[in-house]
Amino acid sequence: xxLKATNIEHFYGxxxxxHGIDLEIEPSKITAIIGESGSGKTTLLAxxxxxxxPTNGDVYYDDISENSIKDINAFRRKNIGFVFQFHYLIEYxxxxxxxxxxxxDEHNINTLMENLGIGHLANRYSNEVSGGERQRxxxxxxxxxxxxxxxxxxxxxxxxxxxxxxxxxxxxxFNDTTFVVATHDKKIIDYADVIIEMEDxxxxxxxxxxx
Amino acid sequence: xxxxxxxxxxxxxxxxxxxxxMTVSISAIFLxxxxxxGVVGMYSTMLKxxxxxxxxxxxxxxxxxxxxxxxLEPKIINLAGVKELNSMIFGASPVDNLPIVAIYGxxxxxxxxxxxxxxxxxxxxxxxxxxxxxxxxxxxKKIKISKQEFKVSGVFKSKIGFEDGGVVMxxxxxxxxxxxxxxxxxxxxxxxxxxxxxxxxxxxxxxxEAKTTDNFIxxxxxxxxxxxxxxxxxxxxxxxxxxxxxxxxxxxxxDRKVEFGVMRSVGLSSTAIISRLIAExxxxxxxxxxxxxxxxxxxxxxxxNIQKFQGYINGEITPQLAILVFVISxxxxxxxxxxxxxxxxxxxxxxLILGGSK
Numbered sequence: 001x002x003l004k005a006t007n008i009e010h011f012y013g014x015x016x017x018x019h020g021i022d023l024e025i026e027p028s029k030i031t032a033i034i035g036e037s038g039s040g041k042t043t044l045l046a047x048x049x050x051x052x053x054p055t056n057g058d059v060y061y062d063d064i065s066e067n068s069i070k071d072i073n074a075f076r077r078k079n080i081g082f083v084f085q086f087h088y089l090i091e092y093x094x095x096x097x098x099x100x101x102x103x104x105d106e107h108n109i110n111t112l113m114e115n116l117g118i119g120h121l122a123n124r125y126s127n128e129v130s131g132g133e134r135q136r137x138x139x140x141x142x143x144x145x146x147x148x149x150x151x152x153x154x155x156x157x158x159x160x161x162x163x164x165x166x167x168x169x170x171x172x173x174f175n176d177t178t179f180v181v182a183t184h185d186k187k188i189i190d191y192a193d194v195i196i197e198m199e200d201x202x203x204x205x206x207x208x209x210x211x
Numbered sequence: 212x213x214x215x216x217x218x219x220x221x222x223x224x225x226x227x228x229x230x231x232x233m234t235v236s237i238s239a240i241f242l243x244x245x246x247x248x249g250v251v252g253m254y255s256t257m258l259k260x261x262x263x264x265x266x267x268x269x270x271x272x273x274x275x276x277x278x279x280x281x282x283l284e285p286k287i288i289n290l291a292g293v294k295e296l297n298s299m300i301f302g303a304s305p306v307d308n309l310p311i312v313a314i315y316g317x318x319x320x321x322x323x324x325x326x327x328x329x330x331x332x333x334x335x336x337x338x339x340x341x342x343x344x345x346x347x348x349x350x351x352k353k354i355k356i357s358k359q360e361f362k363v364s365g366v367f368k369s370k371i372g373f374e375d376g377g378v379v380m381x382x383x384x385x386x387x388x389x390x391x392x393x394x395x396x397x398x399x400x401x402x403x404x405x406x407x408x409x410x411x412x413x414x415x416x417x418x419x420e421a422k423t424t425d426n427f428i429x430x431x432x433x434x435x436x437x438x439x440x441x442x443x444x445x446x447x448x449x450x451x452x453x454x455x456x457x458x459x460x461x462x463x464x465x466d467r468k469v470e471f472g473v474m475r476s477v478g479l480s481s482t483a484i485i486s487r488l489i490a491e492x493x494x495x496x497x498x499x500x501x502x503x504x505x506x507x508x509x510x511x512x513x514x515x516n517i518q519k520f521q522g523y524i525n526g527e528i529t530p531q532l533a534i535l536v537f538v539i540s541x542x543x544x545x546x547x548x549x550x551x552x553x554x555x556x557x558x559x560x561x562x563l564i565l566g567g568s569k
Contacts, residue, residue: 042564051476051560077478084563088473092221093214102477141477153564 001062001079001148002027003048003178008057010043017043018054019201025194027148030171030179032189035198042153044198045182049151050076061148077102081142083152087134089126095137096122103144116140116170132163139170143177150174152181156188164188215491222463226495229459233499234506236452237540240445241507244536245526246514247441253371253525255428261297261321261397263405265427266412269420272432274301278391279419286415287396292403297321298393300385304357306378307348312521313377314356316385321397325379330365333380337364341375343522354378357388376521449543456492456547464488464555471555472563481556488555492548493541500540504533 003025010018017040025031025048033041046052048059050072059066061079069075089098095118100106113119116136118129126134135155142150150171156164168191171179181192189195197204219226258265266287268277281298288296300316317324322332325339333339338354338361345351345366353360361380369375386392398421400408405423412421428434464471474484511526 046561046564051564071480073475073478073480075478076476080478082476082560084476086563088469088563090470090473092217097214101474102479 001178002060003149003180004060004063005044005048006058006060008044008047008054008059010040010047010052011055017201018047020057021201021203023196023203023206025149025178025180027178028176029193030168030181030191031194031196032192033180033182033196033198034184034189035204036184039198040201041182041198045151045153045180048180049080049082049149051082077104078145079148081145081147081150083135083138083142083150083155085154085157087126087131087138089134089137089141091126094123094125095129095133095140098126098137099140099144101141109140109144112140112144113137115173130163132159132166135159135163135167136170139167143174147177149178149180152179152183154183154185155181156183156185161187215487215494218467218487219491219494222466225459225463225466229456229463229492229495230499230502232455232459233452233496233540233543234502236448236455236543237496237499237503237536238506238510239448239451240539241503241528241532241536242510242526243441243444243448244532245507245511245528246524247437248529248532249372249524249526251428251434251437252527253373254434257371257374258397258428259424260324261299262295262399263424264398264400264409264412264421265424266396266398266419266421267394267427269418271420274394274431275303277301277394279393279396280416281392283415283419284396287398287412290408290411292401292408293398294401295320295399297397298382299395299397300382300389300391301394302385302389304388306344306356307351307354309344309347309521312344312356313373313523314385314388315374315377315379316382316389316393317379318382322379322381325367325369325374327365328368330363333361333364335381335384337362337380338384339363339365339367339379341377341379341522342366342368343372343375344377347376347518347521356380359388372515372522372525376523449539452543453547456544457550460488460492460548460551461554464551464558467555468558469563471558472560475556475558476560476563481553484556485549485552488552489545489548492544496540496544500537503536503540504528 006022008018008021021044033045035041047054050066096109099109103109110119113122116139118133118136121129121133156167159167164185164187168188172191193209195207266279267274268279271277284296284298287293297320298318302314303311304314306312328342340363348354351363353362356378382393409421409423471484507528514520514524515522
């Protein structure tokens with residue numbers, strides 16, 4: 001699935017955060033959106049992932065405008081996964097139950113957890129596992145319906161270097177999924193296929209890794 | 212089912228508060244309905260056991276104030292199809308140190324309705340006393356009613372609290388105390404249509420009003436007042452229950468914003484989120500219902516045994532009432548949780564990205 005954004009503008013109150021952004025996300029690649037705090041990268045990520053409606057402009061998934069999608073929840077559940085900076089696992093549910101929260105089919109959860117190295121933690125609660133394991137569970141929750149896109153907002157913000165690298169190694173291993181990651185973690189940039197640099201609400205430059 | 216239970220356990224303190232709020236509301240509905248239907252039921256049973264037609268003074272709102280002339284008795288008893296006629300006086304008066312006691316002046320043939328547990332039926336200047344009041348007055352030999360002294364000839368037991376906590380005497384004695392001939396006549400019929408007889412009796416005098424017993428009970432003003440008051444208090448308890456759930460559930464939703472935001476971000480529909488919260492409220496309401504029914508039984512039992520009420524408050528939780536209140540409890544849970552659930556289903560997942568600031 002292809003993702004395209006045209007003339008995206010967004011205001012919070014009277015403050016303009018994004019100033020007419022046009023971009024296209026390459027499928028099955030890792031795209032990093034980088035920039036200083038306040039550059040608009042998180043807002044752009046939220047708009048691309050359908051969590052936030054832009055004030056102006058349009059987002060197209062395979063040339064279908066987001067505005068024309070009747071049931072955006074159902075669309076998001078099927079096609080989009082989201083990983084937050086804080087894992088936001090529900091405390092009273094086990095890791096497996098957290099991952100199953102939006103799952104269409106619960107049969108592949110065990111395999112997914114095994115692949116992410118947390119298979120043995122299925123029945124543990126989030127307060128019983130490490131930060132890295134929590135974030136892996138959050139990633140599993142985003143991947144459970146095999147979505148076309150996974151959007152991640154500072155997914156390594158609360159992790160040490162080892163765990164942070166582990167997260168991006170994981171992203172790399174899912175070849176069919178398009179990952180869009182908002183980050184200012186410079187170590188991570190090495191793992192990205194495309195880097196979109198934001199500054200003051202505009203795309204400053206887009207660079208692609210040479211293969 | 213497991214997930215809502217886990218959520219309730221996790222938020223146990225607020226769950227407990229919602230449970231208590233619902234239990235109190237449901238108990239209030241149970242108690243007020245049971246007590247009012249108990250009062251109405253006792254009086255209705257008393258009237259129904261005695262006949263098909265009730266005759267009172269015309270246009271009177273309360274049988275206590277009814278005054279009819281017994282000279283009509285022979286005319287009524289001679290009507291074809293009348294099997295039996297009992298005249299009665301209903302009154303209330305201080306008895307010894309008790310400020311108010313129900314007094315029944317009854318004709319000789321009605322006296323047989325009372326099952327004696329000791330003594331004999333009363334003659335002139337004698338009274339039968341209900342078991343409850345007999346105990347309250349410490350097994351008296353004589354009692355004083357309205358400055359007159361009466362010998363206690365016997366004690367009877369009745370399931371009807373008004374009677375068990377009352378005094379029965381001959382109609383002539385009651386007539387002297389209350390200065391009236393009779394409050395009402397209770398007429399039993401042969402196998403004929405009561406409506407036709409009502410018309411014939413009403414034609415006998417302009418001062419009386421005959422009604423079938425069922426019609427009388429359905430239209431008796433005091434019953435209407437009791438029933439309306441009970442319905443209003445029940446409605447208020449229901450409303451308070453709903454408001455209690457709304458306020459507590461709103462706090463719960465606020466505490467669990469992240470959870471509902473995550474649900475929205477993974478694409479769960481609004482209906483799915485609303486259903487989860489309503490399921491939680493229904494589970495609490497089921498437990499609250501069970502607690503309320505147990506609490507109501509205990510309270511009713513205690514009230515029935517409080518001496519100063521003289522057995523006049525005699526609530527009954529019928530299967531119909533239990534089913535009705537069960538349905539009300541579920542409706543309370545659904546309505547109470549609906550608004551907070553809708554709010555939860557609209558929590559913006561962006562608030563998670565913005566660290567809960569939005």
